[in-house]
Each structure stands twice: as C-alpha cells, then as structure tokens.
Amino acid sequence: MYPLTPIVTLVFTVRPPYKWLLLGPPRSGTPFHVDPLATSAWNACLEGRKRWALYPPGGWDGEGDAWLPPGVKLTRMEDGERSYDAPSSYEWWLTTYPSLDVRERPLEFIQEAGDVVFVPRGWWHTVVNETYMVAYTQNFTSEHNFEDTLSVLKTSDRDLAEVFRCRGTDVATVRAPPATRAAR
Numbered sequence: 001m002y003p004l005t006p007i008v009t010l011v012f013t014v015r016p017p018y019k020w021l022l023l024g025p026p027r028s029g030t031p032f033h034v035d036p037l038a039t040s041a042w043n044a045c046l047e048g049r050k051r052w053a054l055y056p057p058g059g060w061d062g063e064g065d066a067w068l069p070p071g072v073k074l075t076r077m078e079d080g081e082r083s084y085d086a087p088s089s090y091e092w093w094l095t096t097y098p099s100l101d102v103r104e105r106p107l108e109f110i111q112e113a114g115d116v117v118f119v120p121r122g123w124w125h126t127v128v129n130e131t132y133m134v135a136y137t138q139n140f141t142s143e144h145n146f147e148d149t150l151s152v153l154k155t156s157d158r159d160l161a162e163v164f165r166c167r168g169t170d171v172a173t174v175r176a177p178p179a180t181r182a183a184r
C-alpha cells in the first residue's frame with residue numbers, strides 16, 4: 001500500500017478549509033460537484049447509510065473538461081466565472097437517474113457505517129443520505145496530484161501556490177524510497 005503524504009495539511013498558515021464533519025437527515029445530501037483545487041478526498045461514514053454516484057473526469061466518452069454529468073448545467077457568473085448548477089442529490093436520483101440510458105449511468109454504490117470512500121481528484125460525485133447520517137471527510141493533495149493542485153493555485157492564489165510549492169518540494173525530498181513502500 002502506498003502512503004499518501006498529506007501535503008495540504010503541511011501548509012499551516014494559509015490553508016483553505018479542508019475537513020468537515022457531515023450530519024444529515026434522510027434525503028439530505030451533496031449535489032454533483034468536483035472537489036476544489038484538484039484535491040482528492042476520503043470520506044468515513046460513522047453512522048447511517050449514504051448512496052453515491054460518481055463520474056470520472058471527462059465522463060465516459062473522454063470528451064474533456066466541458067463534459068458535465070447528466071442534469072448538471074454550466075452557468076456563467078456576472079464576472080465571467082464559470083459555475084455549475086446541479087439539482088439537490090435527492091432530486092437528481094428521483095428525476096434524472098431514472099431517465100438515464102444504461103451507458104450513461106454513474107459508478108454507484110452504498111456506503112454504510114464503518115466504510116471509507118476514496119474520491120480521486122477530478123471525479124464528479126453526488127451523495128444522498130438514505131438514513132440519518134454522520135460522516136467525517138478530509139480533502140488532501142499527495143505526491144500524486146501535487147502538480148495539478150499547484151497549477152490550479154497558480155491561477156487562483158499565487159501566495160498560497162508559492163507556500164505550497166516550497167512545502168511540497170520539502171515533502172518530495174523526504175518521501176520513502178520505493179523498497180520501503182512496497183514492504184508496507
């Protein structure tokens with residue numbers, strides 16, 4: 001197993017929010033989105049049951065960044081910024097999902113208490129809670145998506161990009177050699 005060095009957690013001073021305790025009743029949830037700053041995430045369900053749908057970056061056809069999950073629309077803010085308009089997760093499962101062709105269906109599964117889900121960088125995901133639910137989630141950048149996060153930060157927050165680049169380089173120089181990793 002490869003250790004995932006949590007580089008984001010080393011940026012103490014200017015770190016954006018990256019960890020959340022989630023609590024919700026049945027039918028609550030999180031609409032379709034991609035996690036910010038090219039981060040990946042892990043999500044541990046402590047209580048209850050959650051239904052997930054995921055699409056890989058670019059969708060199944062590899063159509064590139066412009067691809068959006070069915071039911072999600074691109075909107076433009078007044079300043080020209082792009083934003084995504086997604087229905088609530090409950091509404092998506094109720095109205096969009098049943099209309100999907102079998103080839104358009106997402107990767108889907110149930111997460112129960114004790115299960116930990118890994119969401120890779122760039123994957124669209126939505127979650128509806130089927131019961132009362134408590135979960136804990138953290139976003140992170142490891143050596144695997146370091147360059148992607150750095151590239152997003154360079155356009156959105158140059159100061160943070162500089163701190164991140166310096167700290168990330170430190171981590172890259174002290175990470176375990178391949179032989180040690182394989183033994184874990």
Ligand SMILES: O=C(O)CCC(=O)C(=O)O
Nearest residue numbers: 022029030035127135137
């Ligand atoms: O458990 C959930 O509702 C999903 C949380 C999530 O997608 C996120 O924090 O990015």
